Amino acid sequence: xxxxxxxxxxxxxxxxxxxxxxxxxxxxxxxxxxxxxxxxxxxxxxxxxxxxxxxxxxxxxxxxxxxxxxxxxxxxxxxxxxxxxxxxxxxxxxxxxxxxxxxxxxxxxxxxxxxxxxxxxxxxxxxxxxxxxxxxxxxxxxxxxxxxxxxxxxxxxxxxxxxxxxxxxxxxxxxxxxxxxxxxxxxxxxxxxxxxxxxxxxxxxxxxxxxxxxxxxxxxxxxxxxxxxxxxxxxxxxxxxxxxxxxxxxxxxxxxxxxxxxxxxxxxxxxxxxxxxxxxxxxxxxxxxxxxxxxxxxxxxxxxxxxxxxxxxxxxxxxxxxxxxxxxxxxxxxxxxxxxxxxxxxxxx
Amino acid sequence: xxxxxxxxxxxxxxxxxxxxxxxxxxxxxxxxxxxxxxxxxxxxxxxxxxxxxxxxxxxxxxxxxxxxxxxxxxxxxxxxxxxxxxxxxxxxxxxxxxxxxxxxxxxxxxxxxxxxxxxxxxxxxxxxxxxxxxxxxxxxxxxxxxxxxxxxxxxxxxxxxxxxx
Numbered sequence: 041x042x043x044x045x046x047x048x049x050x051x052x053x054x055x056x057x058x059x060x061x062x063x064x065x066x067x068x069x070x071x072x073x074x075x076x077x078x079x080x081x082x083x084x085x086x087x088x089x090x091x092x093x094x095x096x097x098x099x100x101x102x103x104x105x106x107x108x109x110x111x112x113x114x115x116x117x118x119x120x121x122x123x124x125x126x127x128x129x130x131x132x133x134x135x136x137x138x139x140x141x142x143x144x145x146x147x148x149x150x151x152x153x154x155x156x157x158x159x160x161x162x163x164x165x166x167x168x169x170x171x172x173x174x175x176x177x178x179x180x181x182x183x184x185x186x187x188x189x190x191x192x193x194x195x196x197x198x199x200x201x202x203x204x205x206x207x208x209x210x211x212x213x214x215x216x217x218x219x220x221x222x223x224x225x226x227x228x229x230x231x232x233x234x235x236x237x238x239x240x241x242x243x244x245x246x247x248x249x250x251x252x253x254x255x256x257x258x259x260x261x262x263x264x265x266x267x268x269x270x271x272x273x274x275x276x277x278x279x280x281x282x283x284x285x286x287x288x289x290x291x292x293x294x295x296x297x298x299x300x301x302x303x304x305x306x307x308x309x310x311x312x313x314x315x316x317x318x319x320x321x322x323x324x325x326x327x328x329x330x331x332x333x334x335x336x337x338x339x340x341x342x343x344x345x346x347x348x349x350x351x352x353x354x355x356x357x358x359x360x361x362x363x364x365x366x367x368x369x370x371x372x373x374x375x376x377x378x379x380x381x382x383x384x385x386x387x388x389x
Numbered sequence: 390x391x392x393x394x395x396x397x398x399x400x401x402x403x404x405x406x407x408x409x410x411x412x413x414x415x416x417x418x419x420x421x422x423x424x425x426x427x428x429x430x431x432x433x434x435x436x437x438x439x440x441x442x443x444x445x446x447x448x449x450x451x452x453x454x455x456x457x458x459x460x461x462x463x464x465x466x467x468x469x470x471x472x473x474x475x476x477x478x479x480x481x482x483x484x485x486x487x488x489x490x491x492x493x494x495x496x497x498x499x500x501x502x503x504x505x506x507x508x509x510x511x512x513x514x515x516x517x518x519x520x521x522x523x524x525x526x527x528x529x530x531x532x533x534x535x536x537x538x539x540x541x542x543x544x545x546x547x548x549x550x551x552x553x554x
Contacts, residue, residue, distance in 0.1 A: 232438060260481055
């Protein structure tokens with residue numbers, strides 16, 4: 041019962057007038073970021089961070105989460121209308137979303153996408169609410185060896201799950217470790233790797249690294265690919281929405297499977313992208329008419345969208361309880377939370 | 390496609406790996422300077438960075454060896470980027486680099502006016518008046534936001550010192 045009380049207390053805080061305002065601004069900016077190719081959720085959150093400097097930590101988290109969700113959904117819009125996935129996790133949505141738009145069913149695909157996102161995120165929120173205290177209680181028993189083990193497992197899974205050659209993943213990780221080691225050694229108080237530069241005393245700022253790696257890199261990549269748009273009309277009427285909603289309950293099994301896959305992939309540091317692909321793959325394998333996938337099957341939109349949002353949301357669980365981000369965006373959010381409040385088991389407890 | 394019209398992946402692999410070797414050497418040298426042993430009271434400051442540096446060096450060397458072993462076989466076929474794509478990217482990268490350098494001289498606000506206005510005239514083909522107006526407007530808004538509202542001092546260069554702010 042405690043959990044339900046806490047959930048409603050959370051809603052009460054979130055539903056005050058200024059916070060609702062921040063939500064709208066956040067979602068608007070998020071969708072904008074998601075629609076613009078190249079600006080992903082992680083970059084968006086990083087770039088828009090300065091907006092939150094003057095806010096209370098709660099409002100800042102609310103607004104950043106909304107930017108994150110908006111970006112998750114904005115990626116789906118371009119996937120369906122332009123066949124350009126704005127985000128890596130909406131690549132799977134293009135497989136069936138774009139064919140639907142070509143057949144003139146763009147409104148149906150968009151409705152299916154935003155409804156599935158809601159279902160996925162909502163299930164994940166419930167999961168986080170009820171599971172977080174359990175995970176946190178467990179995590180409070182953690183000592184240094186256990187935390188080392190969890191971190192090692194995380195880094196090992198980065199290598200295991202990456203599509204790139206393991207050596208390169210390892211090199212990238214070590215570069216990150218090396219950057220983090222610059223500055224004052226917290227154990228002995230010795231300066232290391234500053235090479236006489238006073239500005240390096242405190243090491244490299246996390247935000248600067250994030251904006252440089254994600255933001256500027258992506259902008260340059262977008263320039264390189266050239267910006268060309270050719271899209272389908274996406275006018276949505278209320279009738280389309282209602283018609284699609286009538287059809288959606290038929291696909292509850294696909295939804296449920298997608299939620300499970302999403303939550304699992306979010307909690308383990310898999311993230312939204314593998315979750316959406318796994319969910320699409322599973323939906324296709326289990327479906328009674330797999331030959332329709334890729335030609336505009338509505339399940340092909342529901343499965344990846346639900347899973348991506350469930351994963352994106354449940355990625356916050358390991359972040360808040362163990363202090364381990366489940367996705368790049370969660371990593372950026374973690375940086376924000378670290379500035380305002382403490383993370384780790386004590387937050388939830 | 391003739392060779393020379395694209396940048397070859399194998400050269401980029403070597404270039405990036407060479408940069409990693411450079412970084413790893415920086416890390417290892419300084420770790421040796423501050424001590425990389427396990428002292429009487431625990432690890433010395435260079436203990437962990439030393440191993441990080443070694444892993445970096447090992448990884449980079451591995452990539453270099455792999456690239457060189459596949460050198461003949463690859464024959465420059467794998468494309469990193471087409472020439473025109475790379476040029477498009479440079480159009481963005483070089484002005485941004487110049488902008489960053491200009492921040493130290495002109496300060497971030499004046500540099501932003503120049504950067505935004507120049508980009509609008511050059512890439513967007515807007516009129517001079519409109520470009521300068523938008524550039525100044527954005528800079529002024531940022532100035533009010535950061536300096537007055539949030540009171541975050543951003544780099545101002547010597548022009549601002551000269552103007553007395």
